[in-house]
Amino acid sequence: MSRDSNITKIIGAENLKKLRSTKCLLIGAGGIGSELLKDLIMMEFGEIHIVDLDTIDLSNLNRQFLFRQRDIKQPKSSTAVKAVQGFNNSKLVPYEGNIMDTTQFPLHWFGSFDIIFNALDNLAARRYVNKMSQFLSIPLLESGTSGFDGYMQPIIPGETECFDCTKKETPKTFPVCTIRSTPSQPIHCIVWAKNFLFSQLFTADVSADDDSESKDWGTTDKDEIKRIKQETNELQELQKIILSGDNTLIPKILEKIFIHDIEKLLKIENLWKNRIRPTPLKDNQTVVDLNDKNLDLSIVWSIHDQIQKFSSITNKLMKRMKNEDNHIEFDKDDEDTLEFVATAANIRSQIFNIPMKSVFDIKQIAGNIIPAIATTNAIIAGLSALVSLRVLHLLNYAQISKPVELNMAFTAKASNMSHNRYLTNRTLAKPNCKCPVCQKVVRGVMQIPTNIFSTLKLNDIINILSEKYNFDTEELAILDTTGQRLLSDFDFDSLDDKTLEEIHIKAGSVLLVTDETEDDNGMGLKPLELYIDDIEMNNGTADDIKLPEIKIPLVKMTTSEEENNESSSVETAVIQTNEVISLDIDEEDNNADSKKRKLSDAASNVETKKSKTEADNVSIIEEDDIIELN
């Protein structure tokens, strides 16, 4: 049976026609991206545009099956396209670049796609694409893997939760005192060696940030905090030894870090009431031998070898500092930096009665290496491709009335498997009313003729916005969220007379506009987020500026205290025009009526597609729909 008739069987001839005219954007041509590209082309998407900023590396070849040895150092996107272009007639367009580059990939470029697939490996790019998808109301299929674990989540702007509706796990951090004073696991010593010792000794311009109020010290003991700060200052002295290049001073480094600093710690009695006291190195252990010895990296060395290796590597790095502008970055693949961190961590482990580790093991931990598994990538990419059919309403047998009924967010978990099932899927959640990306603001696109960025002033923008949206100019605040800076507010107007060019506002900038006026009922206008886009023009004027056709809803001006109060119910109304993405309103029972009226007034002025959901629509996700993988 030909492939054509198989696809027709699944989605029907009519829908196959639609699929063939669908234009999709695939971001990332790595592990998941290679799989997805193959899936999407086999499904006969009409156009597939694929973006990646990277070139192919030897380490990619074990799982990124579109690439061969001869492709090393070639761009991933165009090489991937070459590998699949004979599969069928989809139009394939590769781009080499960073998806966050607004010059290469302006908003209107994103706007030309029907659906976006993320196959990325970092939070920043995922967040950025999520925002673009929200600005333009384009469905996004978000996915990721980590070893045998993975997830896939369709995001339908305004209807389902976005990537930023839930808090994302950030890399694990440890309290300062655990790392600096009371380590109890190998990882604590590795973090100390890599993030503290190495960077203090070998990185240019280290400044102690120990004064930061927000720091998680993990202790309130004043003596201990004082000691930690003092120790940091003293290490800056050790960096001077490193810079001097005088290797006869290496024993001083050993003595300071592994004897004197530990003795100082021992004097803080409080620390050792319930802990085993550390044992500093003995004086005769710091006699150094700078000869470079070859040792097996896969076994744990004796403490004597650790000290010897620490000394010889310090000597090597000291010499390198001179040739490398007094700045060396830790890199797990740079053997010297790895062995410095490994030996320093192990000597500290020995002092604190913690088991030492092999350099090989420390490389995995210090380099945050989780092996990438080809099968996990294939499963997640397959789900992403499959679910896209549902998001595009192309599955006749599984029509959905509300996107939240899609039980199509998948989690694959080999670690902590529940019910012995690898894959779980759940219905999609509605947007989180507290999400700063999709719910807390109204957003749209402001288009400005290219030729007036050099003459249009911030003040002109303030007047244009106030006229359009009934803002009170006196109470208006404008923030440049891309540059994280205040541009104007009631007591800061020194930039008002500057042109957009002078204040570096250009296509790709995002402005957050807030009118802080509150009416008698404590209601105020919801903040407006405006994406600045340009219109190619040579003699445009301010009259050619295009603003989104939206009415900004009134919302209860909540204090942060009220915001934290989980009890208020929520009602969401989605209003869509060409440029409007979504409007919603936080409701409290007692004034729900007045707000509903205002919202429907707002809605009546624009061409609307309004879908209203039940009150109390913040749902807690239960992963009860479980699919077993065969």
Ligand SMILES: Nc1ncnc2c1ncn2[C@@H]1O[C@H](COP(=O)(O)OP(=O)(O)OP(=O)(O)O)[C@@H](O)[C@H]1O
């Ligand atoms: N901002 C970005 N713009 C374009 N492509 C990006 C961006 N950020 C990441 N990527 C690409 O996304 C892909 C993610 O794929 P993957 O997770 O397999 O990473 P990898 O670099 O190929 O492999 P590994 O990190 O495991 O060595 C990479 O090819 C990477 O270049």
Ligand SMILES: [Zn+2]
């Ligand atoms: Zn959100």
